[in-house]
Amino acid sequence: MKTITTLGMVTAVALSGMTVSAIADTSDKRIALSNNYAGNSWRQAMLGSWEKVTGEAVENGTVAAADAFTTAENQVTEQAAQIQNLILQGYDAIVVNAASPEGLNGAVKEACDAGVVVVSFDGIVTEPCAWRIAVDFKQMGKDEVLYLSDKLSEGGNLLEIRGLAGVFVDDEISAGIHEGVAETGKFEIVGSVHGNWAQDVSQKAVAGILPSLPDDIVGVVTQGGDGYGAAQAFKAAGRDIPVIVMGNRHDELSWWKEQKDASGYETMSVSIAPGVSTLAFWVAQQILDGADVPKDLTVPFLRIDQDNLEDNLANTEEGGVANVEYTLEDAQAVISGAS
Amino acid sequence: MNGLFSPRMLRSLLPPLSLAVLLIAIFYLQPRTMSYFGLNLLLNLAIPIALATIAQMFVLCVNELDLSIGGFVSLVACITATWLYDTPLLGIAALIGLVAVYAALGALIHLRNLPSIVVTLGMSFVWLGLAVLVLPTPGGKAPEYIRTLMTLKPPGIPFPIIASVVIAIVVHILLMRSAWGTVLRGAGGNPRSLERAGWSLLRIKMIMFALAGFFGVLSGMALVGLTTSADANIALRYTLLSIAGVILGGGEFVGGRVSPIGAVIGAVTLALAGSFLSFLRLNPDWQIGAQGAILIIVLALRILISRTEAKR
Incomplete structure (x- = not known):
């Protein structure tokens, strides 16, 4: 040592x-x-x-x-x-x-x-x-879009889930996301809701905005604590589940693991x-x-990708964060x- | 028994004795505090608490309670760190305005016969809201002269001790030794007879609330002098600390029975209690409870003494 x-x-x-x-x-x-x-x-x-x-x-x-x-x-x-x-x-x-x-x-x-x-x-x-x-919360938001840009080369419509309104962390991450969208030039943010970094609030907010959104949403950019709720909302609406960026929470990671095993679902997860x-x-x-x-x-x-998902999930306590x-x-x- | 051990004497000796016991315990636990530098660090944050406690004392003296002093001191801190720094004239005007609002609150409570708890609880949200408007994100800068004053290093005796003694003596002379002070206190002790004697209770309440506002302003300015910048939530805990400080220092909730020297001692004791518990390495979950326990012990002692007093 x-x-x-x-x-x-x-x-x-x-x-x-x-x-x-x-x-x-x-x-x-x-x-x-x-x-x-x-x-x-x-x-x-x-x-x-x-x-x-x-x-x-x-x-x-x-x-x-x-x-x-x-x-x-x-x-x-x-x-x-x-x-x-x-x-x-x-x-x-x-x-x-x-x-x-x-x-x-x-x-x-x-x-x-x-x-x-x-x-x-x-x-x-x-x-x-x-x-x-x-x-560097701004970079965190930007990284999400850069990941999506690599993965979805043809671009498309995005849904943004924001955090708690008025908190500077929310502004920073969102600014990073918008900067990434402007730089890559192939995405359009068609809807934006506040999920307050909580699964239940996010699920309600996403369920509320989904009917007004076009069918071809390819990705959901998030701030952490909101990915699982977004997935549940998409599922309840009977829509195809887009690439939802996760935020290292246990429920998010275990949902991702389920989807990965069932259908080879791919995404990434990032938080502090x-x-x-x-x-x-x-x-x-x-x-x-x-x-x-x-x-x-x-x-x-702390970024979790497709290949190190299992390791990180195993190390995360139930109800906790990686x-x-x-x-x-x-x-x-x-x-x-x-x- | 002679005068030294009479209940009355014991009662007034209780606050300084509690302080002495606490101080000795701290010196024992952490000998580093027994120096000029140590006392300075240990006591400097007690100055704004002492000033807020004096403010609370003026309100308690006329049988009212101020639940907004914490929010008020926060607002003053925000104004001091922004307007008073950038545009001193506007800052001074705003602070004078705040004292006037306090006087108006006293008038409102008296004229409409409103419970002060309700009025001041409401005002606490107003102060906090204004503080957020003045300073949406933490920041600002302490005016140089306040910073210089609060970080003064006079030879021999640490500044916080000098400041506490000066505050206590000035208010003591004003409230306990002057003819005017006796009238002001009478408004809490026996308002009816005071009114019959031809004094205006309205004026007295306005004066007392204005004094509370004035010391609240001093507290906020002193606080910013120590922290160098402000935050809208910076002094919220002063509300409860100030009430506890007055009571710990020998004051009563009703009857105009207060003691400025006791209030300053009470405030310093409360500030030291926090340090004492932290030097004890007590689990933080227990600290609030332990702070409460110290308060209860001192108050229990006082009730014991009062009982002996009543028996005679």
């Missing part, structure tokens, strides 16, 4: 042409996770991954401690106080999933001034002294793995290690990719 780690580190350094060698010892360093909310399956999986990966890291002596703290009320001032408490508890780095991109900046600044490394992910903070591991918390952990470890890490990093998507835990090498790849 140790040799692999070292090897990975050397490759990463060589690849990126970094000048600073990062072999400082982090075995006496303590890292804390400041999390604002734990009330859904994604966040539970996120905390589970953190516990698993950092538990091993502590056991192997990579770091001295990696404790997770969650605020009880998901409130900005509460998390600000929590971060200030973590500074006082003497942590060397704080990994943050923030309740607000701006509201914690004062506390984050205090941490930086006290020499604490702050790495934010998922819910990022804008304070310049912190590191950010952000999700809750294990991104472990990526943030390794990035923090690398910064403590003295590595030269750019302030803005991008989370890789997950992946990141390793030190993954973090180094992300870092070298950004620099």
